[in-house]
Amino acid sequence: MTAPVLAVEDLQVTFATGGATVSAVDRIDLAIGRGEIVGLVGESGCGKSTLANAIMGLLPGSARISGSVELDGRPILGESEDQLRTLRGDRMAMIFQDPSTSLDPTCSVGLQVSETIRAHRPTGKGEAKQRAIDLMREVGIPDAAARYDDAPHRFSGGMRQRIVIAAALANDPALLIADEPTTALDVTIQRQILDLITRLTTDHDTAVLLISHDLGVIAQVADRVGVMYAGQLVERADVHGLFAGPAHPYTRALLAAMPTAGAEPGGLAVIPGQVPDLSGPLPGCRFLDRCPVSHPECVERPPWVSTAATSAACWDVAAQLAGSDADARVTR
Numbered sequence: 001m002t003a004p005v006l007a008v009e010d011l012q013v014t015f016a017t018g019g020a021t022v023s024a025v026d027r028i029d030l031a032i033g034r035g036e037i038v039g040l041v042g043e044s045g046c047g048k049s050t051l052a053n054a055i056m057g058l059l060p061g062s063a064r065i066s067g068s069v070e071l072d073g074r075p076i077l078g079e080s081e082d083q084l085r086t087l088r089g090d091r092m093a094m095i096f097q098d099p100s101t102s103l104d105p106t107c108s109v110g111l112q113v114s115e116t117i118r119a120h121r122p123t124g125k126g127e128a129k130q131r132a133i134d135l136m137r138e139v140g141i142p143d144a145a146a147r148y149d150d151a152p153h154r155f156s157g158g159m160r161q162r163i164v165i166a167a168a169l170a171n172d173p174a175l176l177i178a179d180e181p182t183t184a185l186d187v188t189i190q191r192q193i194l195d196l197i198t199r200l201t202t203d204h205d206t207a208v209l210l211i212s213h214d215l216g217v218i219a220q221v222a223d224r225v226g227v228m229y230a231g232q233l234v235e236r237a238d239v240h241g242l243f244a245g246p247a248h249p250y251t252r253a254l255l256a257a258m259p260t261a262g263a264e265p266g267g268l269a270v271i272p273g274q275v276p277d278l279s280g281p282l283p284g285c286r287f288l289d290r291c292p293v294s295h296p297e298c299v300e301r302p303p304w305v306s307t308a309a310t311s312a313a314c315w316d317v318a319a320q321l322a323g324s325d326a327d328a329r330v331t332r
Contacts, residue, residue, distance in 0.1 A: 003073065004031040005174045005207035006055070011067035011077075013047075013054050020279035024050045026231040026286075027067070032175070032207040037198065039222030039239065040211045041254070045275065047231040048211045052177045055209075056094055057084040072174055090120040092175040093168035097183045099160035103152040109163045110136065110148030116170040135166040139196060158189035165196065172204055179211045194221050215258055219243055227251045230275050230286035237310035247305075247312040250287045285315065295319060 013025035025047045032038045040048050053059050055069055057076070069077040071092060076084065088094075096102050104112060113132035117123055123131070129148065136144035139162040152160055161181060168176060178197060182190035198221050201208050212218055218225055218239065225242045227235040227250065235248040246252045256269040273290035276282060284301035288294050297315045304311055305318045 007070040009068040039218035042228035093173040097180040241309040
C-alpha cells in the first residue's frame with residue numbers, strides 16, 4: 001500500500017468517571033489507503049464509535065487521548081477545534097447511524113448539502129446549489145432539483161441516509177468514516193446504501209472506515225477487516241482470509257454466533273461470560289476470562305502473530321505457530 005490516507009498508531013482513549021479510569025480504546029494501530037474500505041467489527045460497546053470519534057476529534061473534554069493520528073501525513077491528534085473544523089466536512093467526513101438526527105429538521109436537505117460546500121469552498125450560492133443537486137442525483141435522489149427545497153421529514157429513512165452521504169462527499173474528502181450507516185434501514189435499503197458507498201469509494205478514490213457490528217455487512221463490501229474486543233484490536237486480515245480462516249478465539253466465536261439461513265431454532269452459538277469491566281484491573285488479553293484456549297501467558301499483552309492469511313494478537317495462535325512449519329512472524 002502507498003502512503004495511507006489515515007494512519008493511526010498506538011491510539012489510547014480513557015475516561016475518568018466516578019473515581020475510576022475507563023480504558024475505552026487500547027493501543028490501536030490502523031491504516032487505510034485511497035480507494036480502500038476497511039471494516040471494523042465487534043460487539044456493541046467494544047469501542048468502535050469511540051475510535052471513530054477520536055479520529056474525528058469529536059470526543060468530549062473528559063476523554064484523555066494519546067498516540068498518533070495522521071491524515072494524509074498531517075498529525076491531527078491534539079489540534080485545536082478551529083483547525084479540526086476546517087478538516088471536518090472537507091478532508092474528512094463522517095456518516096452517523098441515524099440520518100434523522102444527522103439532518104436539521106428546520107432546513108431543506110438541498111441547503112444542508114450546499115452549505116457544507118460553502119463552509120469550505122469560496123463558492124457562490126448558485127454554484128453551490130447546482131453542485132448540491134448534482135450530488136443528490138449522484139446518490140440516487142429522484143428529481144433532485146425539484147426536491148432540493150424539501151424538508152428531511154419528506155424523505156424515507158433510506159433517502160435521508162443518501163442525503164447524509166451526499167453532504168459527507170460534498171467536498172471530496174480523503175477519508176470517510178461510516179459508523180453503522182445501515183443500522184436503521186431494512187435489508188433491501190441496506191444493500192442499496194452499501195452498494196452506493198462502494199461505488200462512491202471507487203469513483204472518488206476515498207479511504208473508508210466502515211464500522212459495523214454486522215459481519216454480513218462487512219463481508220459484502222470491505223477489502224480488509226479489523227476485529228475489536230473490549231477496546232482492543234485482536235485481529236486484522238483481508239476480508240476473504242478472515243472469513244475463511246479466523247485465527248483469534250474471539251473472531252471464531254463471533255463468526256460462529258452469526259445467524260445463517262436454515263439454522264435450527266436455538267442452534268446459534270453463544271459466547272459465555274461477560275465483557276470485562278473496563279474500569280477495573282485488566283489482563284493483557286481482555287478476552288482471557290471467556291476464552292476456551294487461554295494460556296498462563298495471557299495475563300501479559302499478547303504479541304501480534306502474522307501469517308499469509310491473517311494477523312492476530314493471541315498467545316494461543318503464537319503457540320500453535322511456534323510448533324509448526326508455518327510461515328509466521330511475531331511482532332510486538
